[in-house]
Amino acid sequence: MRCYSKQLSQISKTSFNIGNKRSICDVLMSYGSGRRYGSSNYGNRSFGSKPVEVGKEYNVQITEISRQGDGVARIQGFVIFVKGGQSGQDVKAKVTSVGEKFAKAEIVA
Numbered sequence: 001m002r003c004y005s006k007q008l009s010q011i012s013k014t015s016f017n018i019g020n021k022r023s024i025c026d027v028l029m030s031y032g033s034g035r036r037y038g039s040s041n042y043g044n045r046s047f048g049s050k051p052v053e054v055g056k057e058y059n060v061q062i063t064e065i066s067r068q069g070d071g072v073a074r075i076q077g078f079v080i081f082v083k084g085g086q087s088g089q090d091v092k093a094k095v096t097s098v099g100e101k102f103a104k105a106e107i108v109a
Contacts, residue, residue, distance in 0.1 A: 051076040
């Protein structure tokens with residue numbers, strides 16, 4: 001791996017202690033391998049067993065509206081898109097499908 005002088009000059013202007021075990025090149029090469037801006041473990045979370053099941057009804061609170069206009073609710077952090085839901089509503093929703101990262105539901109009358 002190469003260490004670039006432009007990167008070295010930029011990094012040398014920054015005040016931090018890299019200790020005696022890592023060189024500046026090591027720091028530069030590992031810089032991009034960490035967490036990315038805007039990412040989180042929550043966003044990459046994979047649910048082994050989902051907290052909802054198709055056909056079951058759940059009492060949920062719609063906390064926001066999705067880009068498609070559906071209400072967004074959560075059960076144990078698992079996102080549920082509720083067709084026709086409005087922000088602030090407390091509704092009983094019947095789950096119509098469950099995916100890897102979210103479920104879809106409709107309001108029960």
